[in-house]
Amino acid sequence: MSDKKKTNASKKGSTLGNWFGRLFYGGANHLAKEVEGDDWARAQAGDAEEIISPTRQIIRGFMERKLAVGALLVLIVMFIIMFIGPLFMPKYYDAYTEVTQQNMAPNMRLMSMPKELRQDLKMVDGFGSFTVGLSNAGKVYVWGSTQLGTTGIDIGKIPEEVQNAKIALVAAGIDHIVAIGEDGKVYAWGAKTLGQYGTKAEAEAKNDVNPNIAYMPQELVDNGVDVANIKKITCGYQATAILMNDGSCYLWGNKKTYSNMDRFLNMSNLDDIDFTLSYIVGINGPRKTVYTGSRDLYSQVRGNVGDKAVPINAYLGDRTIEALTATGTSIALLLSDGSVCFTGDFSLNAVPAPELQEGEKYVQIVGGTHHYSGLTNLGNVYSWGRNENDQTEVPADIGKKGVTRLFAGSFQTYAADDDEVVASWGLKGYPFGTDTRGANIFQRIIQGGKMTMTIGAVAVIIEAIIGIIIGCISGYFGGKVDIFLMRVAEIFSAIPFLPFAMILSAVMGHYVISETMRIFIIMCILGVLSWPGLAHLVRGQVLVARESEYVTAAKAMGVKESTIAFKHILPNVMSVVLVSLMLSFGTCMLTESSLSYLGFGVAYPRPTWGNMLNGANNATIINAFWWEWVFTALFLAITTICINIVGDTLRDVMDPKSNRER
C-alpha cells in the first residue's frame, strides 16, 4: 500500500498541501486516491459532489455571520496593506530621524500656500513644521503644522499688530517668526523661552536672565531697523539674524544651539549669513572662505554632492563666493562664475546636483532643511539633496513656466514667476503625524505592521510544528510516551510567560548578536513558550479520532502507524488546529507588542506596533501628542479584534453542539 502511494504521481504534493487540500475540498477525493488510485476516484467523483463536506458546511455557517465576514475582509485588507504597502515606500528607512519635524500633528497642509498669497507672493520662509509667507500687499500668512509641541502656542495666530501693519520682510525659525514692518518696527511671535525674541531688559524685569541667550538688541526694539538697507533676514533653529547692506548684523537667539554665536555678535564686515542646524555660517572679507568663527570647520568643498572633498582654496582658484545657502548639515556656495559647490555633510542617499549645460549658470540657490533648489539663467529649476520627503521631485515641465524666483520651506520648494507661484513640490504632510524622532508615523505603522505580523506568523509556525508533532505522538501512541510528553507540556505551561520571556530577552541583550537574529530568537521564545496549549488540543482531537472507523480500517490494511497518525488522523483534526493557530496568532502579536512595549522585544529603530507605543508612557505625551499612540493602537486593536472575531466564529460554526442550539 505505502509503496503504491509513493509511485503515485498525484501524491507528489507535500503533506501540508494535502492537509489544506482536504480542509478546503473535503477529504473524499484524497482518501479515495490513497485507497484505490485515481481511476476509482474519477468514477466516484460524481457521488462525492452530492454530499456537503463538513468544510463546506463550516464556510456556509461562517458566511451567515455578517460581523465575522466583515472582520475577515478587514483582516485581509490589513494583511495586504502591511505586506504590499512597504513596496511603495522605497525611500523609507528605519533609522530616519528629523529634528525639525518632531511631534507634529497629523497634517496634510504643509504645502498648502493660501490662494491669495499664490497670486501675490513676495517671500516665503520656513525652518520647521510651518511656513510663513508675505504678500506684496504686506500681509503675513502662516500655514503648515502651527501647534508648537506641548507649549500650547499656535504660531498660526498672527498678532493683531502684525495683521494691521504693512510688513516688509518675514522669516521663520523652528518655533518663532520674525517680521519687519515697512516702518522698520520688528515684530516677533511664537515660543520665546530660549531667547527666540525678547530683550534683556524684559528678562531682567522677570528676573529670568539666561547666560546662554544672546538677547535681542535693545536699539532694534526701540528704534526699529532701516528697512531700505536690510540685505537679508534669516532665522535659524532658535536664532535670528538681520544682515544690513553695510555689513553689520543684528543677531540674537539661543547660544546653546549655535555655539559659535559669540563670534558673530558685533561683526561689521559680513557679506552673507545663514544658519545650519548647529552653526552660524557667513562670508566676509575676501569672499574666499566660509566664516564660522572656528577654523577648518568648512575648509573642504566638493563640486557635487557625491564628489571627493578638496581644500577650498584649491577649488576656488580665482573665483569668489557670491552667496551661501545653508541646509541642516551642509552649505551650498554660489560662486562668481555661476557654478555651485558644497561643503559639510551629506547623507549617502542624497540626490546629486545635475550637470548644467554649456553656458548655463545658477542665479539663485535656496535651501530647505535637507535639500537645495537652484534656478538657472535659462529658467530651469533643479532640486537635489535628500529626497525622503519628495523634496527633489521637480515637476517635469518647470522649464517652460518662466520661473524667476524660488523660495524654500523646510521640505518644500515654491517656484514663482514675476507675479504668482507656478509650481510647488516637496513634503505635503504626514497623514498620521510624526513621532518624537520626527519620523512619519504612517510609514512606520505599515513597516511595523509587517514586522509585528511576521513575528506573530513565525512564532505561530514554530508553535504549530512543536504542538502538532507532540500532540499527535502523545495522542496516538498514548501510554508512557503520552504521560511523559504531557508532563513536559505541563512544565512549559507552568512557566509564567511574560516574566520568562523578559528574562530571556534580557539575557540575550548581553550578547553581541545582530538585530535580525534577536528578532528571530524572540519569535522562537514566543513559539516555544506557547505550544503546550496546542499540543493538548491536538492530543484531545487525536484521542477521539483514534477510535474512529477509518483509523481501524487503515490499521487493518497494515498502514504504518506514523502514516496513520500524520496522514490519516491529522488532516481530519486540522480544521480545529488551524482555528486555534489563528487565535494564537493574535495572542502572539499581543505578546510581542507587550514585550516590545516594555523594551524587551524588538528594539528601535526597527518599528513594531509594540515599540511604537513605547513613547506613550506618561500622561503628558498621551494627551498632547495623541496621534503618537492613537493610530498605532487602532491598527493593533483592529487587527487583533478581527483575528479573534474570525477565529471565534469559526470555532463556533465548527462545533456541532453550538450549531444545534442556534
Added chain:
Amino acid sequence: MGRYVLKRVGYMLVVLVLLSIILFMIYNLVPANRAYTDAKAEVTALKNSIPAGETEAYFEKIYLKYQQMYGTDTNNMLIRYLRWVGLYPLYNGKLDGLLQGNFGYSYDYKKPVVDIVAQPMINTIKINIVSTILALGITIPLGIYCAVKRGGKFDQAVQVITIVGYSLPVFLFAIIFIWLFCSKLGWFPASGMSTPGVTYTGWRKFADELYYMALPLIVMTFTSLGGMTRYVRASMSDALTLDCIKTARAKGLKEKVVIYSHAWRNALIPVVSLVVGWFLGIFGGSLMVENMFAYNGMGRIMLTALRSSDYDVVMLMQVFYIALSLFGNLIIDIIYGMVDPRVRVNK
C-alpha cells in the same frame, strides 16, 4: 483523596526543581562575573595600600575569597546549583542558599533581596485581590445573565464588547484610561502610590492610597472582564443544557431557582478553576500595569531589576512567579479532585 493530593504535591515539587534548574542555567548564561567585578572594585579601592608588584597576587587572593563567598569557586554547574538552593556546603562547610533563607543580594539597593521584595509583594497582592473581587462581582452576574438570555440583543452586544476586551493588550487599556481619566477628566492621578510630600495618618492615609490605586485597579479589572465574562457565559450555557435542568423545570420549579441553584452550581466547577488560574495569571498582567502607573509592586521591581541587570532580584521574582503558578495548578487539581471523583481515579 489524601493520596491524590500527595501525588500532586510531589509532582509539583519535581516540576519546581526542574524549572529552577532551567532558570539557574539561563541566569548563568549572563556573561557577568560578580566575584571578578567585586574583587576588581576592592583592589582598585585599596590600590594605594597594596605594595607595588603584588597587585596581581593580591587580586587573585581577593578574587578567590569572593568566589568562595558566592559559591562560584567551581565550574561544576550542579554544585553551583545545589549551593544556590542550599543543599551543598560552601568552602567552609556551611549551607547558605534559598533553603536557609539566603535569597541573594541586590546590587542596586545594596540590601538583601528579601528586604526589597517584602513591601512590593504586599502591594501587588493587595491590588490583585481587590481587582479579583471587583472583576468577579461584575463578570459572574453578567455572564449568567448573558447565558440565560442567550442570543438576545444584550447578549450579542456583550459578546462583541468582550471580544474587544480580550483582544487588546493591557498597556493599551492603560494608555486609553490614562488619557481619559487623567488628561481629559482629571479624576485620578496618572502615577504614584500616594500624594508626594504629604504624610497622612489613619483614615486619610487609606483614602489617599485608595485614590492612587484607583486607576491601576480599574485598568486591571477592566482588562479581565472580557475573557471572564465569556468563560462564565460558556460554562453557564453548558450547564443550562444539562438534563437535570430539564428535570428541574419539568418539576415546575421557579426559573430563578433553576438558574441560581441548579444550573449555577454545575457551572461553578469550571468557573472556580478559572478564577484560581486567572488570579495567578493576573500577576503577570499586573507587571504591565504596575510599570505604567509607577505602582511599587513586584512587577515593577522585577522590571527595574531586569533593566539594571540586578539578577538576584530577578531570580527571586522568577522563582516566586513559578512557585505561584505551580501552587495555583495544585489548587485547581485539588479542587477538581474534590468535586469530580473521576479525576482522582484517572490519575
